[in-house]
Amino acid sequence: MIPHLLSAADLDHEDAVLVLDTAAEMATLSDRSVKKLPALRGKTVVNLFFEDSTRTRISFEAAAKRLSADVINFSAKGSSVSKGETLKDTALTLQAMGADAVVIRHGSSGAPHRLAEAGWIDGAVVNAGDGTHEHPTQALLDAFTIRRHLRGGEGDLSGLRVTIVGDVLHSRVARSNVHLLDTLGAKVTVVAPPTLLPVGVEEWPVTVSYSLDDPLPESDAVMMLRVQRERMNAAFFPSAREYSRRYGLDQVRMDMLPEHAIVMHPGPMNRGMEIADGVADHDRSVIVEQVANGVSVRMAVLYLLVGGSRQPEPTEVIV
Ligand code: CP
Numbered sequence: 001m002i003p004h005l006l007s008a009a010d011l012d013h014e015d016a017v018l019v020l021d022t023a024a025e026m027a028t029l030s031d032r033s034v035k036k037l038p039a040l041r042g043k044t045v046v047n048l049f050f051e052d053s054t055r056t057r058i059s060f061e062a063a064a065k066r067l068s069a070d071v072i073n074f075s076a077k078g079s080s081v082s083k084g085e086t087l088k089d090t091a092l093t094l095q096a097m098g099a100d101a102v103v104i105r106h107g108s109s110g111a112p113h114r115l116a117e118a119g120w121i122d123g124a125v126v127n128a129g130d131g132t133h134e135h136p137t138q139a140l141l142d143a144f145t146i147r148r149h150l151r152g153g154e155g156d157l158s159g160l161r162v163t164i165v166g167d168v169l170h171s172r173v174a175r176s177n178v179h180l181l182d183t184l185g186a187k188v189t190v191v192a193p194p195t196l197l198p199v200g201v202e203e204w205p206v207t208v209s210y211s212l213d214d215p216l217p218e219s220d221a222v223m224m225l226r227v228q229r230e231r232m233n234a235a236f237f238p239s240a241r242e243y244s245r246r247y248g249l250d251q252v253r254m255d256m257l258p259e260h261a262i263v264m265h266p267g268p269m270n271r272g273m274e275i276a277d278g279v280a281d282h283d284r285s286v287i288v289e290q291v292a293n294g295v296s297v298r299m300a301v302l303y304l305l306v307g308g309s310r311q312p313e314p315t316e317v318i319v
Contacts, residue, residue, distance in 0.1 A: 001015055001018065001304045001305065002015065002305075003116075003124060003305070004112075004116045004124055004125040004126070004305070005124075005125075005126045005127060005136050005137070005301055005305065006112050006113050006116060006125065006127045006134070006136070007127065007133075007134045007136055007176070007179065008134060008136040008139045008140070008175075008176040008177070008179035008180040008183075009179040009183075010136070011136075011180065011183060012183065013156065013183055013184070016140075016143070016156075016180060016183050016184055017155070017156060017184075018304065019140055019297065019300050019301060019304065020140070020143060020144050020147060020297075020300075022300035022303060022304060023140070023141075023144050023293070023296040023297040023299070023300035024144075024153055024296070025300075026066075026295075026296040026297075026299040026300050026303070027293070027296040029066065029296075029299075030292075030295075030296070035066055036065075036066055036067075036068055037066065037067050037068065037299075037303075038068050039067045039068065039303055039307040040064065040067040040068055040069035040100075040302065040303070040306055040307050041068040041069075042070075043069045043070070043100040043101070043306055043307070044069065044070045044071075044072065044097070044098055044099050044100050044101075045060075045064040045069045045070070045071050045072070045099070045100065045101045045102075045103065045302060045306070046071075046072045046073075046074060046094050046097075046099040046101070046102045046103065047060050047061060047064075047071065047072070047073045047074060047103045047128075048074045048090070048094065048102055048103065048104045048105070049073075049074065049075050049076065049104075049105045049128070050076040050081065050104075050105060050106045050107060050111070051076075051105045051106060051107045051129065053105055053128070053129070054267075054268065055266075055267055055291050055294060056105065056128045056129060056135075056137070056138070056294070057073070057105070057128075059291070059294040059295045059298050060103045060126075060128060060137075060298050060302075061073060062295045062298075063295050063296075063298035063299040063301075063302055064101075064302055066295070066299055067299055067302055067303060067307065069100075069101075069302070069306075072094075072097065072099070074090075074094070087106075087111060087114065087115070088118065088120055091115055091118075091120035091121050092120055094121065095120060095121050095122060099121060099122075099123050100123040100124070100306050101123045101124045101125075101126060101302060101305060101306045102115065102121050102123060102124070102125050102126070103126045103128050104125060104126070104127065104128060104130075105128040105129045105130070106129075106130050106131070107130075107131055108130065108131050109130050109131030109132060109133035109134075110130060110131070110133065111130050111131075112125050112126075112127035112130050113130075123306070124305035124306055126301060126302070126305065129172055130172065131172065132169070132170045132171070132172055132175075133172050133175065134172050134175050134176045134179075135172040135173050135175075135176050135266075136176045136180070137294070137297060137298055137301055138172075138173050138176060138177075138266050138294075139173070139176035139177045139179070139180040139181075140180065140297045140300075140301070141290055141293045141294040141296075141297040141298075142173075142177055142180075142223065142264060142266070142290065143157060143177075143180055143181065143184055144293050144296070144297050145262075145264065145286050145289060145290050145293050146160065146162065146186075146220075146221050146262070146264075148293070149221075149262050149286065150220055150221065150260070150262070156184040156185050157181060157184040157185055157186040158184070158185030158186070159185065159186075159187070160185075160186045160187070160220045160221065161186070161187050161189070161215075161218055161219050161220050161221075162177075162181055162186050162187070162188050162189075162219070162220065162221045162222075162223060163188075163189045163190075163191060163215045163216065163219040163221070163222045163223065164177060164178070164188060164189070164190045164191070164206075164223045164225065165190075165191045165192070165212055165222060165223065165224050165225060165247060165249070165274070166191075166192060166196065166224055166225035166226070166227060166247055166274050167192065167196050167225050167226065167227045167228050167236075167274075168190050168192045168196055168197055168198065168201070168225065169192070169195075169196045169197060169198050169236075170196075170228040171225045171226075171228070173223075173225060173266045174190065174225055177223065178190070178204055178205065178206055182205040182206075187207075188205070188206040188207070189206060189207045189208070189209055189215045189219075190204070190206045190207075190208055190209070191208075191209045191210070191211070191212050191215060191247065192210070192247070193210065193236070193237055193243075193246070193247065194210065195236045195237065196236055196237070212246070212247055212249075212253060213253065213256065216253055216256040216257055217256050217257070217258065218258075219257060219258070219261055220258070220260065220261055220262075221261060221262050221263075221264055222249065222257065222261065222262075222263055222264065223264040223265070223266075224249050224263070224264070224265045224269075224274045224275045225265075225266070225274065226265070226266070226267075226268060226269065226270055226274065227243065227270055227273055227274055240273055243273065243274075244272070244273050244274070247274065248273060248274055248275065248276065249263065249274065249275050249276065249279050250276040250278075250279060251276060251278055251279060254279050254282065254284070257284075261284065262284055262285075262286045263275075263279060263280075263282065263284055263285045263286065263287070264285075264286055264287065264290060265280065265285075265287045265290075266290070267287065267290075267291065269287070
């Protein structure tokens with residue numbers, strides 16, 4: 001297993017399936033009365049968040065605690081970062097406190113790579129979202145969710161058709177998903193207005209469509225992306241209503257999907273814009289389940305990076 005998780009592209013097929021299989025073992029804990037493993041007892045996991053988060057921050061904290069690690073939560077707001085302290089000095093402070101793993105979210109693409117490669121931290125570095133670059137654990141929890149629904153929870157995603165829709169340009173979720181879905185054998189279509197596609201998308205292992213209606217009847221999973229208005233400093237589409245009309249998933253478009261298809265969104269959602277209320281809450285929407293699966297997947301990542309490189313034995317469960 002790799003020493004850090006910085007990009008979904010770091011995972012080859014064997015490692016990606018190992019993480020998903022380990023996450024499946026971790027998920028069995030949620031059915032037990034005591035949802036804990038002793039695997040990371042005596043280890044320290046630092047959650048270093050320079051950007052806002054709800055799902056990722058909480059699920060990494062829950063994951064580390066379920067593995068019995070000591071957890072330190074650092075948020076840039078209210079810290080010495082506001083006095084001008086650098087990433088290097090923040091990292092050296094955490095190292096002095098004996099971090100075995102640092103989970104970092106940062107507004108700058110590449111910040112987790114800097115942390116891992118500069119040698120400021122001895123432990124494992126996990127990218128929890130860097131700028132518009134990558135969000136590898138989101139892609140892993142998405143793959144885990146797709147595998148559970150469409151592959152009986154085993155193997156890879158060979159031949160499945162996944163459609164990723166919306167603000168691909170600003171989406172670290174889309175980038176990580178394209179890498180991982182390709183590694184796991186899925187066929188990916190990205191759908192967006194031309195203004196919300198990155199330069200060089202033609203070199204990605206995807207099919208590009210400007211029409212959402214075209215790929216829907218052939219899709220096994222459709223993944224709606226949040227329109228990231230906070231990262232936009234120009235008009236990328238004429239109006240929210242126009243965007244929603246052309247690229248929003250409403251009930252009419254939902255009816256175009258095959259019966260078995262699932263609807264996904266990484267959250268947070270702009271309800272009424274990229275996804276209609278009724279679709280977000282539909283029984284074929286797996287959006288809440290994605291959040292729950294995030295805990296199992298992040299347990300697997302921490303376990304494999306900090307605790308060892310094998311799946312846990314059932315006897316390791318605390319009863
Ligand atoms: N999906 C995701 O990264 O959500 P948060 O920003 O709430 O962590």
